[in-house]
Amino acid sequence: MQLKTxxxxxxxxxxxxxxxxxxxxxxxxxxxxxxxxxxxxxQEARAALKLLDVHTIIFLLTLLFRRGQRPA
Structure with a gap:
């Protein structure tokens, strides 16, 4: 897995x-x-969950089923 800028x-x-x-x-x-x-x-995992709102949680769940795209 890669994290990119x-x-x-x-x-x-x-x-x-x-x-x-x-x-x-x-x-x-x-x-x-x-x-x-x-x-x-x-403790840090719980702190990370506090940063998420409902919209972002839904986005993360649907991200698993999206086609990969390169940033423009």
């Missing part, structure tokens, strides 16, 4: 998501070079 450049290549105890371990590379391991804790 608005200029369509690779920001982060996520290579794996896995459970690490009570946390989610995210492993990948930032800007194609720097290896990184990030941990998402239950």
């Amino acid at each position: 608005t200029d369509d450049e690779s920001l982060m290549d996520i290579q794996s998501l896995r459970q690490d105890g009570e946390n989610l371990m995210i492993e990948g590379r930032i800007m194609g070079a720097l290896p990184i391991r990030a941990i998402l804790t239950p």
Whole structure:
């Protein structure tokens, strides 16, 4: 999975998501070079959910079924 900038450049290549105890371990590379391991804790996951409104939740659910497009 890749996270890209608005200029369509690779920001982060996520290579794996896995459970690490009570946390989610995210492993990948930032800007194609720097290896990184990030941990998402239950507290931070709850904080992320607070950032979402109903419209964004619906968008995220439908995003799974949309065709991929490159940004213009």
